[in-house]
Amino acid sequence: MIKKFAMLLGGMFFTVAVYAAAAQIRPDHPDTYTVRRGDTLWDISARFLSKPWLWPEIWQANPQVRNPHLIYPGDVLNLSMTGGGPRIGLQPRVRTDGDAIPAIPLSELRMFLKELRVMDADEVERSPYLVGFEENHLRATPGNKIYARDLDAAQPGQRWAIVRPTNRFRDHGGSDGNVDMIGNPSHGSFVADELDSDVSMAPSPWREDSRHDTHTGKGDDRGVEVSVIGTAEVIATNGDVSSLVLVDSTLEVRKGDRLMPVEDKPYDPYFYPHAPKSMPADPRVIGFTDALSGVGSRQVISISAGSADGIDNGTTFTVMSQGEKIPDEVSGNYNRRDTSRKVQLPDEFGGHIMVFRTFDHVSYALVMDALRPLRKGDRLVLPE
Structure with a gap:
């Protein structure tokens, strides 16, 4: 009885997989597609699936695809017809070259993955900050010595990320009918106040620029976006002030820029597209x-x-x-x-x-x- 039930269940899964593939594959799909270097799984799926974000569910239904991320340049995707309709599978092949192709173009995102964070406003305000530079310079570039306060627990040789606040996110609890700078309806109840990029003085590293949003200064804080603009290494701690050397930077650093711990693994290298597990209230x-x-x-x-x-x-x-x-x-x-x-x-x-x-x-x-x-x-x- 158990064996018959297992066979019946297996047949149901096969039917569902065939139906899903048949329902999603575009009618003009090719018979085969050879994966090329530079492809992404989303791009490939968009060529022959009507809903490209469903590729993990469909490809995992095929025994040839043990892991939908482990698809390599040179692999041949078979889009053959079966009795139940079109099926997706991989033709057997001995892999000898290259890395698995990514789901999305990670090379284009590394800057955003590593350089942007959203933090609690109080956490930003309490973080260590830069107070000066060697020879009383107004700005610092790589190789310069810089000085910071509130780095009490820092050790020589330790590296810190230098960050600068860029946006402050606020929730206003509902749209008020205002329009933005270009005449569009106000962006829902959740807005981003752009922070001033010209003035940054300790101890508060950011102030709001009312030119950019009618809601500035109102609403519940939902976090401050900070951009990582450089890395500094601690040379010595001398009581209230610590000495560091600026290792690298994408912008000139200035007084009031904040110091945060360096993130060892700031992002997940694998992404499985899927619909929201629960739909948030009015996302924008x-x-x-x-x-x-x-x-x-x-x-x-x-x-x-x-x-x-x-x-x-x-x-x-x-x-x-x-x-x-x-x-x-x-x-x-x-x-x-x-x-x-x-x-x-x-x-x-x-x-x-x-x-x-x-x-x-x-x-x-x-x-x-x-x-x-x-x-x-x-x-x-x-x-x-």
């Missing part, structure tokens, strides 16, 4: 890393949900771009000043994103594909 796009008004494929965004909201690495969302509010020039006597005659257009599909690093209430995600520029305030929904 809240910031960009290298853009002013919008981003596209292979750019990085920050979103208003993190590990405390059930988000983990690999979580995939669909981004819905906010519909514009346009004047109704047909109804009645049109008057540009009459806002009651405006109509709100529906949100439109913008693209897909995948989370690659999480903090308590904020996460960073890579734009996997985009039909239009993604902007602050765009909604995140289940990946369909």
Whole structure:
């Protein structure tokens, strides 16, 4: 009886796997595909799956693919037809070269994976900070001696990351109908106040710049984004002030920059795309890393949900771009000043994103594909 039940269960799993593959493979799929150097699993899946974030579930259903991450250049993906429909599998091959291809282009993300953190505002305020440089210089570059306060437990030879706050995230508990600098609706209840990049004096290393957000100074703090701009090594500790040498930096360091422990493993090298395990309340796009008004494929965004909201690495969302509010020039006597005659257009599909690093209430995600520029305030929904 147990043997018959096991055979029946195995047959059910096979049927489900065939159905899943048949439902997801694009009708114009090729018979085979040879994996090339430079491919990513997402890119390959996007070529023949209608929902590329489901590749782990489908490929794991095939015995040839013991681990969906261990696919190498030169492997041949077989998209053959069976009695139940199309199936995905790997043709047998002895692997002799190269590393497994990544799920996403990690080489393009290392800067963001290593150099951005989101920390509690009080933790930033209590952290050690730079107070001066050798020969009373105003700035420091690699090779210069620098001086810091509150490094009481530091030991000679120990390395510290030098960080500079860039954004302060706040939750305002609801949208108030305001518009941003370019006329878009205010980005939900969760906003990022850009911090001043010109002034940074100890003991407080950051102040808010009211030019960038109507909500500045209000709302519940949800963390401060800091950017790692350099590394310093302790030379000596002399009571209240410690001496360090600046090992490397991407910017000139200055008074008020903070010191944080160096992270040995700042990110997870493997990502399994999946839908959210639980949907956060009204998640939104809240910031960009290298853009002013919008981003596209292979750019990085920050979103208003993190590990405390059930988000983990690999979580995939669909981004819905906010519909514009346009004047109704047909109804009645049109008057540009009459806002009651405006109509709100529906949100439109913008693209897909995948989370690659999480903090308590904020996460960073890579734009996997985009039909239009993604902007602050765009909604995140289940990946369909």
